[in-house]
Amino acid sequence: MFKINCLNPVANVGLNLFTKHYEMVDQFNDANAVLVRSSSVHELELPHSLDAIARAGAGVNNIPLEKCAENGVVVFNTPGANANGVKEIVIATLIIASRDIFGGVNWVNSCKEDPEVAKLVEKNKSKFAGTEIKGKKLGVIGLGAIGVLVANALNKLDMEVYGFDPFISVDAAWKLSKFIKQAKSLEEIYRECDFITVHVPLTDSTKGMFNKETFEMMKDGVKILNFSRDSLVIDEDIVEALKSGKVGRYVTDFPNPKVCGVEGVITVPHLGASTSESEDNCAIMAVKQLMDYLENGNIKNSVNYPNCDMGVCNQAGRIAINHRNIPNMLSQFTSTFAKENINIPDMINKSKGKYAYTVLDIESPSTPELAKKIREIDGVLKVRIIK
C-alpha cells in the first residue's frame, strides 16, 4: 500500500486515479509520496519513507531540490499543464493595465448613492482613459510553456512582440510564431518595450532581475506584468519607480505588504493557475507521474533526477536505484547480482548533473537482502524494490 499526503488541496479528478493500492494520509512524515502546490517544503524534515514529491504546477522554488536528490527523493512538476490558464490572465490584466479600468470601476462604485451617477460618469471618465495595446511593443522574457502562448496570443491581438530566452527549448522554438521578434539581450527588451511580461523560473540568476538599474533602462511609463514569482522584482525599487512615473503599472500575481495598495500596482491573489482546467490538468499529470514512479520505477518530468522509462516490468524482479553520478557504480550493481548468480536481462542507467538513476530487471524476485547489499555501495542514495 502506497501512502500519499497532500500538502495543498489537489483536484479530485487527479486523486480519483489512485487505485486500491493507495491510501491518503494526513501526515507528511508517514508518506511515500507527496502532492503539493505552493506550500513550502523547505522547512520540513524528509522522512525515510518518502520516495517522491509531485508539484501540481510549474514552479518548484518551494521545494528543496538538492536536499531531495541527496535523500533519493524524486521531485516532479507538470510542465505546461497550467500554461493556458496563465496565458489568459496575462491577456486580461495586460488590457486592464493599459487603461485605468480598476480606478474607474472603484470610483463608480463610490458614486453608487448619487442619482446623477450617469451624468457624473460622462463628466469624469476621461480621468480613467488609457491607450490601446494594438501596435505597442511587448517584451516576453522566458519563452517556455507560458511565454510562447503569451507571445503568440498577444501578437494575434496586434502587439509587436519581442521574445528573449537564451535557453529556449527546440520544442518551444517550434511553437513560437514566426512573427515574434528575437531580442538579442534583456537590455533590448528593457529599452524598447512598452509592456514587459516575465515567464522565467525563480533561480539564483533571475532573482531581483527587475531592479533600480534595470528600471532606469526602461521607457517612461512601462507596464510590467509578473505572473512568475515575487522575488524576481525588488519591491522597494519598483515602488520607487512607480512613484517617479518610470513604471506606469505593475501587475503582480504575488501580493506582499510592500506592494499591496501602492498606486499603480494591480495585485492579483496568485490566480494564474486557478482555473478548473489548469487545476485538473496539473492534478492528473502529477498523480499519473507519481503512480508510474511508485509502481514501475519510471521517471517523467522530474526536475532533480533524469527521465527514465522501462515500461512495466515483465521479468521476475525489478530494482530501482537513486545514486550519485560517479564512476564505477554500474559495475558494482551488476557484480552484486553476478555474485548471487542472478541474470539481468534488461537495465537502464541515466544521469542528470550530480545524480543518476538505474533500473535493473532481474530473472528472480528482488529480496530485501539484495536491496540491502546495493544500499551499502558507496554513492547509493536510495534503493527501491519495485517487484
Ligand SMILES: NC(=O)c1ccc[n+]([C@@H]2O[C@H](COP(=O)([O-])OP(=O)(O)OC[C@H]3O[C@@H](n4cnc5c(N)ncnc54)[C@H](O)[C@@H]3O)[C@@H](O)[C@H]2O)c1
Ligand atoms: N502565477 C501562476 O500561477 C504560475 C503558474 C505557472 C507557472 N508560474 C511561474 O512561471 C514560471 C514559468 O512557467 P513555464 O510553465 O512557462 O515554465 P517553463 O519551464 O516552460 O519555461 C521557463 C522558460 O524560462 C526560460 N529561462 C530561464 N532562465 C531565463 C533567463 N534568465 N532569461 C530568459 N529566459 C529564461 C527557460 O529557458 C524556459 O524556456 C514558473 O517557473 C513559475 O514560477 C506561475
Ligand SMILES: O=C(O)CC[C@@H](O)C(=O)O
Ligand atoms: O498551484 C497554484 O495555484 C499555482 C501554481 C503556479 O504558481 C505554478 O508555478 O505552477
